[in-house]
Amino acid sequence: MYRCFALLLACFTVSVAAAVEPPRLLDPDLQIELIASEPDLVTPTGCCFDDDGSLLVIECHTHFPPDDYVGPKTDRIYRFDDSDGDGVLDRQSLFYEGGIATMNIVNLGDGSFAVATRSDVVRLRDTDGDKVADERTVLLSHNTAAVYPHNGLAGLTLGPDGWLYVGQGENFGEPYELVGTDGSKQIGGGEGGNVFRCKTDGSDVQRVATGFWNPFGLCFDSARRLWGVGNDPDAMPPNRLMHIVPGGDYGFQFRFGRAGVHPLQAWDGEFPGTLPMTAGTGEAACAVAVHGQHLWVTSWGDNRIERHSLVQRGATWGTTVETVVQGDANFRPVAMAVAADGAVYVTDWVDRSYPVHRKGRLWRVVQKTAEASATDDDVPALTAPEKHANVLREDGSLAIDRRLQGLDSTDPFVRQAATFGLVQTDQLMSLGREQATTADQRVGLLTAWRWKEMVDPSCLSADERRVLIEWGLGDQSEAVRLAAIRWATERDCKDQLAAIKGLLQRPEISPRLFSAVIASIAYLETGSASGRSRDPAIEKLLIEFAGNSAASPKLRAMAIRRIPELSETPTDQQLRQWLDDQPDRDFAKEVVGLLAARGGKAALDQLAAIAADERFDLQTRADALAGLSRNADAYATLINRASLPKQPDTLRVEARRMQKRNWGADESRPDKDDVEAWMTLIADPGDVDAGRRVFFRTTCVNCHRHSGRGAQTGPDLTTLSGNLTKKRVLDSILHPSKEVGPLYVPWKILTTDGNVLTGLKLDRAGAGNSMRFQGADGEVFEVPLAEVQQQEPVDQSIMPTGLEGTMSLGELRDLIAFLIGE
Numbered sequence: 153m154y155r156c157f158a159l160l161l162a163c164f165t166v167s168v169a170a171a172v173e174p175p176r177l178l179d180p181d182l183q184i185e186l187i188a189s190e191p192d193l194v195t196p197t198g199c200c201f202d203d204d205g206s207l208l209v210i211e212c213h214t215h216f217p218p219d220d221y222v223g224p225k226t227d228r229i230y231r232f233d234d235s236d237g238d239g240v241l242d243r244q245s246l247f248y249e250g251g252i253a254t255m256n257i258v259n260l261g262d263g264s265f266a267v268a269t270r271s272d273v274v275r276l277r278d279t280d281g282d283k284v285a286d287e288r289t290v291l292l293s294h295n296t297a298a299v300y301p302h303n304g305l306a307g308l309t310l311g312p313d314g315w316l317y318v319g320q321g322e323n324f325g326e327p328y329e330l331v332g333t334d335g336s337k338q339i340g341g342g343e344g345g346n347v348f349r350c351k352t353d354g355s356d357v358q359r360v361a362t363g364f365w366n367p368f369g370l371c372f373d374s375a376r377r378l379w380g381v382g383n384d385p386d387a388m389p390p391n392r393l394m395h396i397v398p399g400g401d402y403g404f405q406f407r408f409g410r411a412g413v414h415p416l417q418a419w420d421g422e423f424p425g426t427l428p429m430t431a432g433t434g435e436a437a438c439a440v441a442v443h444g445q446h447l448w449v450t451s452w453g454d455n456r457i458e459r460h461s462l463v464q465r466g467a468t469w470g471t472t473v474e475t476v477v478q479g480d481a482n483f484r485p486v487a488m489a490v491a492a493d494g495a496v497y498v499t500d501w502v503d504r505s506y507p508v509h510r511k512g513r514l515w516r517v518v519q520k521t522a523e524a525s526a527t528d529d530d531v532p533a534l535t536a537p538e539k540h541a542n543v544l545r546e547d548g549s550l551a552i553d554r555r556l557q558g559l560d561s562t563d564p565f566v567r568q569a570a571t572f573g574l575v576q577t578d579q580l581m582s583l584g585r586e587q588a589t590t591a592d593q594r595v596g597l598l599t600a601w602r603w604k605e606m607v608d609p610s611c612l613s614a615d616e617r618r619v620l621i622e623w624g625l626g627d628q629s630e631a632v633r634l635a636a637i638r639w640a641t642e643r644d645c646k647d648q649l650a651a652i653k654g655l656l657q658r659p660e661i662s663p664r665l666f667s668a669v670i671a672s673i674a675y676l677e678t679g680s681a682s683g684r685s686r687d688p689a690i691e692k693l694l695i696e697f698a699g700n701s702a703a704s705p706k707l708r709a710m711a712i713r714r715i716p717e718l719s720e721t722p723t724d725q726q727l728r729q730w731l732d733d734q735p736d737r738d739f740a741k742e743v744v745g746l747l748a749a750r751g752g753k754a755a756l757d758q759l760a761a762i763a764a765d766e767r768f769d770l771q772t773r774a775d776a777l778a779g780l781s782r783n784a785d786a787y788a789t790l791i792n793r794a795s796l797p798k799q800p801d802t803l804r805v806e807a808r809r810m811q812k813r814n815w816g817a818d819e820s821r822p823d824k825d826d827v828e829a830w831m832t833l834i835a836d837p838g839d840v841d842a843g844r845r846v847f848f849r850t851t852c853v854n855c856h857r858h859s860g861r862g863a864q865t866g867p868d869l870t871t872l873s874g875n876l877t878k879k880r881v882l883d884s885i886l887h888p889s890k891e892v893g894p895l896y897v898p899w900k901i902l903t904t905d906g907n908v909l910t911g912l913k914l915d916r917a918g919a920g921n922s923m924r925f926q927g928a929d930g931e932v933f934e935v936p937l938a939e940v941q942q943q944e945p946v947d948q949s950i951m952p953t954g955l956e957g958t959m960s961l962g963e964l965r966d967l968i969a970f971l972i973g974e
Contacts, residue, residue, distance in 0.1 A: 172186055173480075174186065174515070175477050175478060175479030175483045175515075176477070176478050176479070176941075177476065177477055178474070178476055178477070178478055179459075181520055182476060182517055182518070183518055183519075183520050184477065184515055185516050185518075186514070186516075187232065187240075187497070187515060187516050188244065189512065189513040190510060190511050190513070191510070192244060193209065193211060193244070193512045193514055194211060194223070194508070194509075194512040195211065195212045195215065195502075195509065195511065196487070196500070196501070196514060197212045197255050198254070198256035198257045198267075198308070198486075198487045199487045199488070199489045199499050200257050200258050200259050200265070200489050201259060201489050201492075203261075204233070205233075206232060206233035207497055207514075208229055208230070208232075209230050209514060210255070210256070210257055210267075210487075211230060211512070212227050212253070212254055212255075212508065213225070213226065213227050213228070214226065214251075214253050214254070214508070215301045215506065216301065216506050217507065217508050218507050218508075221507075222510075223508065224249070226250050226251055227250070227251045227254040227269075228248065228249045229246075229247045229248040229267070229285070230244050230246060230247060231246070231247040232244050232514070239493070241497075245283060245284075246284070247276075247278075247284060247285055248276055248285040248288075250288070251267065251274070252269055252271070253269050253301035253302065254267060254268070255269065255270070255301075255368075256268040256306055256307060256308040256487065258309055258310050259310070260316070260352050261310060263277060264276060264277040265277075266291065266310075267308075268305045268306055268308045268318065269304075270299070270300075270301055270302065270303075270304035270305060270306075271293070271294050271296075271305070272293050272294055273291045273292040273305060273308070273318055273354075274288055274289060275287075275288070275289045275352075275354075276288055277289075290333075290354070291316070291332070291353070291354030292305070292330055292331065292348075292350060292354055292357065293330070294329075294330055295328060295329045295330075296323060296326050296327065296341075297327075298324045298326040302321065302366070302368070302383070303323055303345075303366055304320065304321055304323055305318055305319070305320055306319055306320075306321060306366065306367075307320075307347070307367045307368050307370040307380065308370065309370040309371050310352075311376075312372055312376050313376075314352065315350065315351060316349060316350055316351070317347060317370055317378065318347070318349065318350070319345065319346075319347050319364070319366070319367035319368060320345055320346045320348060320367070321367075321368070321383070322344050322365055322366060322404070322406040322410070325341060325342040325406035325407050326341055327339070327340070327341035328340060330357055331357070332350050332356065333353060333354035333355050334354070334356065336350075336355060337357055338357055338358070338359045342407030342642070343363075343406070343642070344362060344363055344364055344405045344407075345365055345366050345382070345404070346360075347359075347361045347362075347364070347378075348360060358607070359606065359607045360378075360396065360398055361398065361401070361402065362400075362401050362402070362606065363400070363401040363403045363404050363418075363426060363427075364380070364404060365386075365404050366382055367381070367383075367396075368381065368383035368437070368438050368439070369441075369449070369450070370396075371442055372442075373442045374531055375531055375532065375534050377469075377531075378395070378397070379394070379395060379440050379447060380393075380440065381394070381438070381449055382437065383436055383437055383438055384435075384436055384453075389432070389913060390432030390433055390913065391432065391436065391451070392419070392430075392432065393429060393437070394429050397541075397568060397572075398572055398576070399571065399572030399575065399603055400568055401425055401427060402418075402426060402429070403417055403422070403423055403426040404418075404419065407642060407681065408642075408671075408675070408681045410683045411683065413685050414681055414687070415664075415667040415668045416638045416671055416672065416675075423634065423638065424599075424631040424632075424634050424635045425568075425571075425596075425598070425599035425602075427468075427564055427565065427568055428468075430460075430468065430469055430471055431470060431473060432897060433449050433451060434454035434458060435451060435452070435454050435913070436452035436453035436454075437450065438487065439485075439486065439487045441490055441496065442490070442531060443496060444530065445462070445529040445530055445531055445532075446459045446460060446531075447460040447462070447471065447531075448460075448476070448488060448496065450486060450498065451485070452501065454913070454923070455480060455481065455483045455484065455485075456475050456477060456478045456479065457475070457477040457485055457488075457498065458474070458475055459473070459474050459476045460472070460473050461473075461474075462531060462532055467535070467563050467566050468538075468563075478940070480937050480940070481504060481938070484502055484503065485498050485499070485501075485515075486498075486499045487499045494518070494519065495516050495517065497514065497516055497517075498514070498517060499513075499514055500512065537563065537565075541565055541566050542569070544558045544566065544569040544570045544573045545569040545573045546573070546576065547573070552574075552582075552583060555570040555579065556570070556587065556588070556589075556596075557570075558573070559571065559588075559593045560593065567592065570596060571596045571603070572600075572603070574596070575600050575603055575604050580597075580600050580601065585623055591627070591631055591632055594629065594632045595632055595635050598620065598621075598635045598636060601617075601620055602639045617639075618648070620636075621639055621648055622648070623636075624636025625648065625651050625652065630662060630665050633655065633665060634664075637652060637655075637669065637672050638672075640652065640672065640676075641675050641676060644676065645676070648676075649673065649676050653669070656707060661706075661707075663710050663713060663870075666711075670690055670693050670694060670697075670711075673693060674692075674693055677689070686716055686718075693711075694711045694712075694715050695715065695719075695721055695722060698711040698715065699726070699730065705734055705736035705739040706739075708730075708734070709738045709739045709741065712727075712742035712743060713746075713861075714860055715746060717746060717749035717750045717751075724750065724752075724754045725754075727743050728758045728761070728762070731743045735768060740769075741772070741775060741844075742859075744759065744762065744772060744779060745779075745848070745859065745860075747779060748775075748776075748778075748779030748848065748861075749861045749862075751782065756780060756783055756786070756787070759776040759777075759779045759780055760776070760780060762776035763776040763777040763780070763790060763794070763803075764790060770800050770802040771802060774803055774806040774841070775844070775845060777790070777791065777803065777807060777810070778810065778845035778848060779848070779849075781810050782849070791807050791810055794806070795811060806842070806845060809960070810849065812960075821833075821957070824887070825887075827879065827882065827883055827886065834878070834882065834961060834964055834965040834968065836965065837965075837969065838965040838966040838967070839966045839969060840969050840970050840973070842963075842966040842970075843966035843967045843968070844858075844970045846963045846966055847869075847967060850958065851928075851955065851958065852967070855951060856869045857870065863926075865896075865928075866896055869971055876971075878969075881968050881971050885955055885956055885964075885968075886956060888955070889951075889953075897912075897946075898912050898946055899911065899913055901925070901935055901940060902940075903941055904938075904939050904940075904941045905939070909925065909933065910925075910927065910928070910946065911925030911926050911928075911933065914932065922935060923940065928951065
């Protein structure tokens with residue numbers, strides 16, 4: 153029956169619906185044309201070219217089919233070819249029928265194709281030359297209880313080394329085993345998404361990298377770099393474009409909650425031993441493809457195709473990005489395949505509905521003229537730092553000392569290469585802990601053993617792991633202790649609970665280490681982490697610490713800093729009572745900060761009472777006064793009284809700063825490009841406490857967080873303390889667009905009625921028919937997709953220019969002192 157159906161379709165001519173509105177092209181040198189659409193092609197996912205230049209396209213019928221779905225019960229793969237030699241793929245025939253949740257396909261170069269479904273990777277082959285697959289061989293089996301269609305196996309690419317590379321999604325954290333044809337396997341569960349590889353016959357299964365959400369799209373460039381894009385990061389935008397290297401850990405672990413905000417996770421290389429992204433991408437990034445000297449990325453959620461230009465960044469790369477194709481709500485690009493002539497073929501899911509819906513399209517994007525072909529150029533060759541990293545990673549003759557030196561590099565990709573090299577060459581087995589003489593070397597040693605255990609669980613006994621973790625927990629370096637905490641927690645080492653709790657008694661504990669310790673205790677005691685941005689188990693511990701009068705004021709202050717302002721416990725009255733009982737300055741700063749962040753009338757009334765209460769120190773009273781700034785009119789009497797000459801200077805200065813806003817007109821100021829002149833003006837030491845108040849009562853807090861409070865539109869500025877010079881921070885205020893990190897690239901939106909809006913994209917695109925942004929003022933706004941004429945990333949920071957003109961020179965001096973921790 154299957155064979156007869158295939159023959160009936162063999163000469164089917166593709167018909168294209170003329171009414172389909174194409175997406176907009178934002179590059180004038182490109183043009184787009186529709187190759188196929190429903191009913192001939194529906195809900196397409198992966199695609200690839202065969203050796204003859206025909207395009208194979210997966211038609212998925214099993215991705216949440218409705219009860220009344222009239223389509224096939226299994227998936228299909230169609231072959232599109234050129235019937236008359238005019239360069240147009242005008243004939244559609246059935247190549248294969250079968251499979252459930254089929255996501256991707258790749259040409260293996262030997263006349264066969266690897267196809268990824270959620271639960272396996274199979275090889276399809278046409279053995280008799282009739283253009284229909286008649287041989288199916290299972291290469292990899294993904295054995296797990298999870299069944300969600302697209303968070304299992306999906307990404308596929310054939311490497312220049314002849315190995316097949318496979319992306320696996322987070323799999324809901326369920327235990328799994330990935331088994332090859334020779335019985336080789338990798339096991340896991342909870343660690344997040346992974347990239348694996350095997351030989352093209354399905355043997356020798358190996359883990360390549362970890363720490364992804366869902367590496368749905370994979371490709372190699374001509375310099376043998378592996379690129380990947382992650383799909384759907386829940387509460388942690390943006391999706392990530394990543395340079396994937398052997399042994400790399402990109403920070404995400406499903407076991408610590410799908411929101412991606414757990415203290416033991418990282419999204420951009422923030423945690424010791426993890427790697428940063430190359431660039432942020434649009435929501436639900438599905439594919440990455442090399443096109444000339446660029447990387448193209450599809451964004452299913454943001455209805456666009458991006459073009460990334462590589463920019464060297466040490467032993468890896470960053471990118472500058474532009475949108476080349478922008479559609480409306482009915483453009484949902486998934487996969488891409490680049491033809492020999494440089495044309496890019498794009499599959500289009502069309503509808504935002506996850507269940508299959510009998511819609512679908514196939515597009516062809518080409519240069520308007522042959523002379524403008526993007527394939528004339530190529531991606532950059534390997535740089536000297538990349539070659540150095542490859543030597544550290546692969547050279548079996550390299551001495552251990554050279555790799556230890558690599559672990560001390562300031563470049564995370566060089567450090568990671570040295571770490572992986574220790575494992576790959578078996579030098580790790582002979583490396584004694586005493587040989588790791590620096591903190592970075594000790595982090596590398598723990599990271600190497602953690603990776604080795606992940607790929608070969610039998611390499612370490614529980615006792616051997618315990619010794620290594622205890623060694624790390626006892627280290628003087630915070631980074632080493634963090635690496636040990638994460639390893640102990642993810643391995644559910646409850647025997648380390650006492651040692652981890654003991655870290656709270658160390659006098660040098662920092663807020664970051666405190667957060668990691670609390671998160672570890674919560675996980676080890678409950679066995680899980682919340683899937684949401686707020687974790688009840690962590691909050692319960694924080695509230696217990698905060699209210700424990702026997703605990704040190706320092707620990708109580710750190711606990712309050714981590715309590716979300718939305719938490720109903722402790723009450724505003726409880727916070728005031730705690731402050732009455734424990735008027736320690738650090739503790740008071742956090743109590744006042746939480747009350748100010750809540751901002752309700754009861755909280756503000758408590759702040760007003762604290763500001764007026766002479767039992768408290770002047771800095772605490774000034775903090776409380778500053779906390780009223782956004783509701784200053786309601787507390788004008790208190791503020792005016794505090795500004796009178798008879799009041800202490802600390803209160804009077806703060807009150808007068810709150811009363812006066814436009815400072816730029818009455819103070820002589822140099823041109824903002826004359827940084828040295830500005831440095832002279834603010835040369836005197838600033839007041840850190842006063843600078844904190846400037847931060848939290850001005851526009852700074854609309855975009856940035858510090859010490860656990862504020863918005864997340866821009867970078868968290870807590871870590872600036874001790875890491876940046878006064879001049880560097882001043883320059884970033886005067887020239888906010890000089891450096892914009894990948895997490896904070898704003899977008900300019902031109903609407904159909906001519907309005908131009910700018911904001912950062914949020915974690916979800918509204919209800920599906922609109923896009924949500926956050927502006928520089930911290931306010932969220934929504935733009936219907938039907939009204940989006942054009943959108944593109946901009947190189948101008950969302951941080952407003954002229955910020956220096958909104959405050960006095962004294963305020964600027966104090967703010968910088970606060971940020972750098974003078």
